[in-house]
Amino acid sequence: MNGSPIASGAPASPPSPEPPVVATEHLVVRSRERVILNDVSLAFPDRDVTAIIGPSGCGKTTFIRTLNRMTEIGSGLMVRGRVLYRGQDIYARGVNPVIVRQRIGMVFQRPVVFPMSIFENVAFGLRINRVDEATVERTVESCLRRAGLWTEIGDDLDRSGLTLSGGQQQRLCIARALAVEPRVLLMDEPTASLDPVAAQKVESLLFELRQNYAVIIVTHNLQQAARVATRTAFLYEGRMIEFDETKRLFESPREKLTENYVTGRFG
Amino acid sequence: MREVPEGQPIPPAGPAPAPPAVPFSASRTPLVQWLLSPIALIPLLLVAFVAIFLLWKSQLVWFGPSFFGINYFFDPTGLQPNQFGVTLFVVDSLIVALPALAIAAGLSLAMAVSIVVYLPPMPGRVLTILTNLLAGIPSVVYGIWGYVVLAPYFGSTVQPAIFGFLGWIPGLGGPLSPGGVGSLLAIFILIFMIVPITTAVMRESLRSVPHDLVEAGLALGATQWEVMRRIRLRVARRGLWGAAFLGLGRAIGESVAVAMVIGASVWIPPNVYAPSTTLASFIFYQLDSSFYYPVLLQALIEFSLVLLGLAVLLNLIGQRASGLGTTVVVTGGNGP
Amino acid sequence: MTAALATDAAAVDDLVRASAGHMRRRLLLDRVARYGLLLPFVVVFFPLIDLLYWISETALPTFTWATLTQDQIGNGGGLHAMIIGTAVLIALATTIATLIGIAAGLYTAEYAPPAIARLGRTAGNVLAGVPAIVLGFWGYFLLVIYTGWGYTVLGGALTLSILMVPFIYRTSDLAFSAVPASQREAALAMGARRYQFLGRIALPIAIPGILTGVILAMAIGLGETAPLIYTAGWANVPLTGLFSPTSYLTGAIWLFYSQPPDIGLYALAFQAAFVLIVMVVAINVTLQAVAEHYRRRLRGLFS
Numbered sequence: 029m030n031g032s033p034i035a036s037g038a039p040a041s042p043p044s045p046e047p048p049v050v051a052t053e054h055l056v057v058r059s060r061e062r063v064i065l066n067d068v069s070l071a072f073p074d075r076d077v078t079a080i081i082g083p084s085g086c087g088k089t090t091f092i093r094t095l096n097r098m099t100e101i102g103s104g105l106m107v108r109g110r111v112l113y114r115g116q117d118i119y120a121r122g123v124n125p126v127i128v129r130q131r132i133g134m135v136f137q138r139p140v141v142f143p144m145s146i147f148e149n150v151a152f153g154l155r156i157n158r159v160d161e162a163t164v165e166r167t168v169e170s171c172l173r174r175a176g177l178w179t180e181i182g183d184d185l186d187r188s189g190l191t192l193s194g195g196q197q198q199r200l201c202i203a204r205a206l207a208v209e210p211r212v213l214l215m216d217e218p219t220a221s222l223d224p225v226a227a228q229k230v231e232s233l234l235f236e237l238r239q240n241y242a243v244i245i246v247t248h249n250l251q252q253a254a255r256v257a258t259r260t261a262f263l264y265e266g267r268m269i270e271f272d273e274t275k276r277l278f279e280s281p282r283e284k285l286t287e288n289y290v291t292g293r294f295g
Numbered sequence: 296m297r298e299v300p301e302g303q304p305i306p307p308a309g310p311a312p313a314p315p316a317v318p319f320s321a322s323r324t325p326l327v328q329w330l331l332s333p334i335a336l337i338p339l340l341l342v343a344f345v346a347i348f349l350l351w352k353s354q355l356v357w358f359g360p361s362f363f364g365i366n367y368f369f370d371p372t373g374l375q376p377n378q379f380g381v382t383l384f385v386v387d388s389l390i391v392a393l394p395a396l397a398i399a400a401g402l403s404l405a406m407a408v409s410i411v412v413y414l415p416p417m418p419g420r421v422l423t424i425l426t427n428l429l430a431g432i433p434s435v436v437y438g439i440w441g442y443v444v445l446a447p448y449f450g451s452t453v454q455p456a457i458f459g460f461l462g463w464i465p466g467l468g469g470p471l472s473p474g475g476v477g478s479l480l481a482i483f484i485l486i487f488m489i490v491p492i493t494t495a496v497m498r499e500s501l502r503s504v505p506h507d508l509v510e511a512g513l514a515l516g517a518t519q520w521e522v523m524r525r526i527r528l529r530v531a532r533r534g535l536w537g538a539a540f541l542g543l544g545r546a547i548g549e550s551v552a553v554a555m556v557i558g559a560s561v562w563i564p565p566n567v568y569a570p571s572t573t574l575a576s577f578i579f580y581q582l583d584s585s586f587y588y589p590v591l592l593q594a595l596i597e598f599s600l601v602l603l604g605l606a607v608l609l610n611l612i613g614q615r616a617s618g619l620g621t622t623v624v625v626t627g628g629n630g631p
Numbered sequence: 632m633t634a635a636l637a638t639d640a641a642a643v644d645d646l647v648r649a650s651a652g653h654m655r656r657r658l659l660l661d662r663v664a665r666y667g668l669l670l671p672f673v674v675v676f677f678p679l680i681d682l683l684y685w686i687s688e689t690a691l692p693t694f695t696w697a698t699l700t701q702d703q704i705g706n707g708g709g710l711h712a713m714i715i716g717t718a719v720l721i722a723l724a725t726t727i728a729t730l731i732g733i734a735a736g737l738y739t740a741e742y743a744p745p746a747i748a749r750l751g752r753t754a755g756n757v758l759a760g761v762p763a764i765v766l767g768f769w770g771y772f773l774l775v776i777y778t779g780w781g782y783t784v785l786g787g788a789l790t791l792s793i794l795m796v797p798f799i800y801r802t803s804d805l806a807f808s809a810v811p812a813s814q815r816e817a818a819l820a821m822g823a824r825r826y827q828f829l830g831r832i833a834l835p836i837a838i839p840g841i842l843t844g845v846i847l848a849m850a851i852g853l854g855e856t857a858p859l860i861y862t863a864g865w866a867n868v869p870l871t872g873l874f875s876p877t878s879y880l881t882g883a884i885w886l887f888y889s890q891p892p893d894i895g896l897y898a899l900a901f902q903a904a905f906v907l908i909v910m911v912v913a914i915n916v917t918l919q920a921v922a923e924h925y926r927r928r929l930r931g932l933f934s
Contacts, residue, residue, distance in 0.1 A: 098514060102506075116646050123646045124658060130516030131646070140511035142526060152525070153515045158653055201511070208516055332747040334738040337731055338797050339754030342761065345769045352772055405671040413665045422672060429679060430847075431911050433854030435881045436904045439888045440682050490675055518661035541760070548762030551856045551885060575764050579857055582768070595768070603765045610760035614753065 049074040049242045050095060050132070050212055055109040057090055057099065064090045064105070066266045074211070077234055077243040079257030079274065081250060083294065087266040088246045092214045095244065096132035097125040113212070133210035137217040139197035146172075146192070147185035149200055153208035167207050175203035176233055195226020202233065213237060215245040219252065231256055250290060254278055262286045346603060353596040362597065367561050371588055379594035381574075381601050386563055388573040391478050391553065392546035395485035399546075400493055400539050402486070407497035412519050412527070423498070430491035438555035441484045442476070446556065449483075450475030454568050472568040476558035479567045484556055485546050493542040496617050500534025501527055537617025544609035548602065550575035574602050683908070690905035693898045699906075703867050703878070707895030710903055712869045716784070716877035717853065717910070719870060720863065723788035724852050728795035729845055735796075736803025736841075741829065752804065759797035766794055767858035774862055782864025782876035790858045795848035799841070806840025807833060811932065836929060842922040849918075850911050856881040880907045 048071035057065040065087045072078050080088045090099065097118060099105045110117045118128045130153075142149050150168040159167070168185070172178040177199050181192070189200055198218060205213060219227035234256045237243050247253050253260050254274055261271040262285075270277060270286045281287045288294055333340065364380035406426065410419040454471045457479075461467045472479075504527045512522035528535070550573075558570025559580060578595050585592040701709030735755075739748045770790030780786055810833045818828040864876030865886070880903040887900035 096514065098510065101510060101513060113646065118646065125513075126516055126518050126658060126661075127646055127654065128516075129514055133516075134514040136507070136511065136514075138507065140507045142508060142511070143530060152512070153517070156515075156517050156521045156525070156657065205515065328742050328744060329747075331738065332743055334735050335743040335747050335751035336754065337735045337751075338758040338800060339750060341793055341796070342754060342758050345761065345766065348769055348773060349765075402671040402675060405668045406675070408664075409668040409672070413668065425676060425679075429675070431850040431854070431915065432679075432682070433856075433881055433884075433904075433907055433911070435854070435856045435884045436682070436686065436908065439884050439900060439904060440685065442888055444681075444685055487675070487678070518657055520661040520664040521657070523664070544760045548760070548764070550762065550764035551881075555885075555888065575762055578768065579764050579860075582771070582861055599765045599768045602762055606760050606762050606765070607757050610757050611753075613760075614756050 047074065048072055049114055050244070051112045052091075052095075053110040053112065055091070055094065055107070055111065057087070057094055057108075058106050060104065064266055065094070067109070068263070068266075068268045070261055070268060070271055072212075072242055072244055073259070074242045075238060075240065076259070077238045077245060077257045079253035079260040080244065080246045080263060081248070081253050081260055081289075082263035083289065084248065086263045088263050089216055091263065092134075092216055092244060092246045095212075095214055096129045096134055098129075098134060100125060130208050131210055132212040132214060133205035133208060134214040135198070135201050135205055135216065135218050138221045139194060139201050141189040141192070141197045141200060143188070143190060145186045146181060146189045146200060149189040150204050150207050152204060157208075168203075171203040171206045172200075174206055174236065175199040176229060176236075177203060193226065195222050195229055198222060198226070198230055199233065202230070202237075210241065212242045212244065215243065217246055217248065220248070227252075250278075250292075262289060264289070342607070346600070349596055349600050349603065353593060353600060365563070369588075369591060371584075373588075373590070377590050377594075379591075379597075381598060383561070383563060384572065384574040384577055384598065385601070385605075387571050388547050388575070390564065390567070390571065391481045391485065391557070391573055392543055394567070395482040395489060395546050396493075396539060396543050398482070399486045399489035399542055400497075403490055403493035403497050403538065403542075404535065406490075406494050407501050408523060410498055411501040412523055426491050426494050429487055432487075434488060434549060434552040435555070437484050437487055438552035441480055441552065441556040445483065446475035446480055448475065449477075449480050454479065458568075466566050468566055470566075470568070472558070472570060474558075476556055476570055477568050478557065478564055478571045481553045481557040481571075481573070482567070484552050485549060488549055488552065489542040489546050492545055493538045496538035496541055496613075497531075497535055500531040500538065500617060503534070504530045534617040537613045537615070540609050540613030540616060542613075544606045544613060547573075547609065548575055548606045550579035554580050574598055574605075578602065686901060686904050686908065690898070690901040693895075694902055694905070698899075698902050702869070703883075703896075703899065708899070710880065710883065710899065710906060712867060713878045713880045713883050713903060714906065715869045716863070716866075716879040717881075717907075719784055719877065720788050720791060720859070720879055721849060721852050723784070724791035724795055725845065725849055727788065727792035728799055728848055728852075731792070732796050732799025732844065732848075733803045733841060735800045736805075737807055737829070739800075739804045740807035741825075741833075752801070755797045755801045755804075758793075759801070763794060763855050764857040766790055767861050770858055771861040780874060782862065783874045784863060784870050784877045785873045787859045787863025787877070787879075790862045791852050791855060794855060794858060795852045798848040798851065799844040802844025802847075803837065803841045806837035806844075809840065810836045814932075835925065836932065839922040839926045839929070842918050842925070846915055846918045846922075849914050853907060853911055853914070854881065856885050860885065880904075880910075 051069075051071035053069050055065055055068040056063065068087075068091060080091065082088050090105070093099045094107055095111060099107060107119060111119055113128065113131060116123070118125075118132075142152060144152075147168055148155075150171050151164050154164045154167055169178065169182070172182060177196060180196065181187070189197065192200060198221075202213075202218075219230050222230065231252065234243060234245070238258075245253075245257065257274045259272065260274040260277045262269045262277065262281075262283075264285055270281060270283045272282075277286065278290050281290060362379065362381055364378070365382045365386070366378045366380040367383050368375070368378040370377060406422070410422060414422070450471070450473050454475070457467060458469060458471060462469065508526050508530060509522055512526045513519070517525070553573050554576035557572060557576055559572050559576070560570040561572050561577070564571040578598050581591065581595060585595050698709040699714065700711050702712045703709065735751065739751045743751060767790060770786060770793075774780060774786035774789055775782060778786075814832055814836065815828060818832050819825075823831075859879055859882060863879065863882075865878050865882060866876045867878065870877040883903035884900045884907075887896040887903075890896040890900070
């Protein structure tokens with residue numbers, strides 16, 4: 029237990045070449061009935077993929093949603109502690125969640141495609157920002173390319189987005205999130221509702237995205253975490269148990285709980 | 296629960312009891328249930344009965360010579376040929392109902408958006424209950440309020456004001472109606488009668504937009520207003536139109552309150568200030584005299600059929616579009 | 632590491648000061664919508680308050696005990712006959728409509744073949760949209776002329792009940808359909824007959840929902856004028872039986888509203904409106920309380 033990151037005040041982070049772009053400090057999230065997250069301090073480096081793992085109900089989805097203030101929407105959750113984006117507390121007075129969410133994008137577990145054409149789906153975030161038409165077209169194309177969709181559907185952008193397959197829909201959602209030019213991309217189990225082939229495509233996309241974005245991915249799939257993430261955090265019952273480089277966390281965890289979890293004894 | 300003695304195996308099941316499948320009539324429907332099914336069709340039978348009875352009664356004149364014309368001429372002495380053009384009344388009804396609906400729909404949409412999107416649950420619920428209270432006020436009370444309080448005020452202040460600002464719009468030009476009674480007042484009164492139903496249906500339509508879509512929009516950094524305009528309105532579009540049709544049906548069918556404030560001139564009014572009439576209000580205040588003039592009575596029966604047809608049509612369109620019935624008013628206030 | 636978290640000046644500028652002009656406009660528009668959309672509530676409720684205030688103000692100064700206990704005589708008198716008439720009409724109509732509505736709703740939810748159920752539900756909504764004046768006209772022909780009854784309380788109540796049926800029917804249907812399947816399975820697993828299940832378990836669960844429909848139907852029935860004028864007729868004295876004509880509060884408003892303000896009948900119209908609103912509110916509050924009582928017993932059944 030010695031040197032457990034829970035005990036230390038500073039946000040825990042394994043050595044990283046880049047300064048953290050998002051960090052939490054003593055984050056406590058509670059509903060009216062119970063504490064969902066208890067004193068979680070984590071720091072996420074820029075241009076890299078970080079995974080958050082843990083058994084169902086450990087609070088990982090709530091955690092990732094607090095990172096761009098999605099918890100505020102009709103959930104009645106109370107957030108204490110600080111969430112820092114480049115050092116600025118996003119829950120501070122005067123910070124508007126709308127701006128936070130433009131910098132910190134999110135992709136959900138089930139693909140949520142708007143009932144519009146593929147083009148308009150990707151252009152959504154641009155339209156609300158009154159971007160001129162030429163830029164919209166250019167950005168839609170580049171985002172679809174980055175999401176690996178351009179070669180598949182680039183010639184048929186007026187189709188309803190709802191006609192795409194599940195995997196394509198999820199990549200469309202990623203393209204749509206990229207179009208707003210976020211620094212950080214939060215992904216809440218992005219492959220959980222996809223078939224293995226589609227999931228594989230999304231995963232390989234993550235390797236591309238890490239060049240330019242800080243990606244934080246919540247997953248219950250340990251192999252996925254091992255494949256895509258440079259660092260992994262293990263959450264259990266609302267507490268951050270261990271945060272380390274993925275390889276070390278899986279191969280020589282410091283905590284007994286982590287070991288039990290990654291070796292499949294529970295969860 | 297059957298008692299099973301300790302240590303004994305549960306006795307083998309006898310003849311299998313009827314499966315407690317959730318709907319009893321899932322697969323095969325017993326004959327008896329088909330025979331009893333008119334119980335469920337009582338409303339349908341009632342509507343059909345009303346329609347058939349009126350049709351039967353109307354056979355004498357049966358859409359007389361100029362029924363679909365725009366003429367109205369009634370000579371109580373019966374010496375001259377009578378003419379009853381239903382078109383006149385339908386046009387007059389629409390002149391009153393459409394503006395009332397347009398304003399009511401706008402107000403309702405704003406209130407529904409406020410309650411669903413912006414207001415916290417508690418004030419939202421209180422405002423919902425208050426909106427339903429509007430529906431509970433008898434239409435004849437709106438009528439007397441309109442006739443006694445609003446009419447003089449409309450004549451002295453509202454009409455000149457609207458004329459002054461918007462008089463250049465066709466239909467809003469003079470001459471004014473000094474007493475205040477007329478289409479404009481009827482429109483104003485109708486708004487209060489339409490608002491509860493359109494608000495309730497619009498509220499439920501907006502509420503039924505999947506939360507996923509809203510969240511995804513917000514996660515892209517859109518404001519609530521942008522999500523509202525670009526996603527919620529688009530998804531709920533059908534339901535919102537449905538609300539409008541239900542409201543229009545309500546506006547066309549209202550008789551007493553309109554009869555009290557519209558001034559009962561049978562013509563196509565030159566502007567919204569002038570006294571006018573509607574199909575429903577005409578039937579209502581002419582019933583009395585029709586007892587003495589069989590030709591008028593026959594005309595009124597036919598008018599009723601047209602009114603019934605219009606109301607049923609608007610209602611069916613409204614329900615089909617919104618997927619919600621009129622009963623949404625009932626459940627709206629008490630839902631979660 | 633902590634040093635790296637030192638506030639990035641660019642980030643503060645970015646998140647707090649919303650630098651871009653367009654962003655400021657977007658946020659402003661959202662705020663304008665948030666507060667601006669409250670305006671329609673004022674537009675709608677201010678006149679409502681004015682209406683209620685004005686009715687009370689006009690009705691109350693001359694409102695005495697006699698207003699409730701006297702019959703209308705000549706140019707004055709009270710609302711005695713009309714209150715009795717309204718009460719009897721609404722009681723009869725509610726009884727008829729509730730019996731028919733619950734039976735039809737129960738049948739639709741529990742027994743009807745799906746096609747019939749669908750048809751019944753659509754027809755219920757359609758009937759709710761049939762203009763009252765059309766029903767009144769029809770009632771006049773059928774219940775006044777064709778039956779040879781003349782103007783009667785019964786004819787008025789029957790016409791009124793047709794107007795009220797669809798609301799009770801649709802809410803009963805919804806309420807019975809909403810009885811959790813687990814309750815049904817548990818009851819049937821104990822060997823209960825279907826009618827036992829319906830009577831002992833489903834009905835108590837459905838009662839709050841049904842009552843909501845009854846409340847709405849009664850509010851609508853109380854407020855109707857058009858279907859009564861030509862079926863229940865008018866009488867200055869209290870009704871003597873089911874087949875006598877009667878007066879009622881909404882009729883008083885319709886008949887007296889255009890009288891000159893200086894005679895008693897004019898005030899009577901407002902007093903009728905006042906009593907009517909009080910009745911609507913009283914029925915609402917009472918039945919809501921009953922519904923709430925049943926609902927409380929069911930707490931925890933619906934998650």
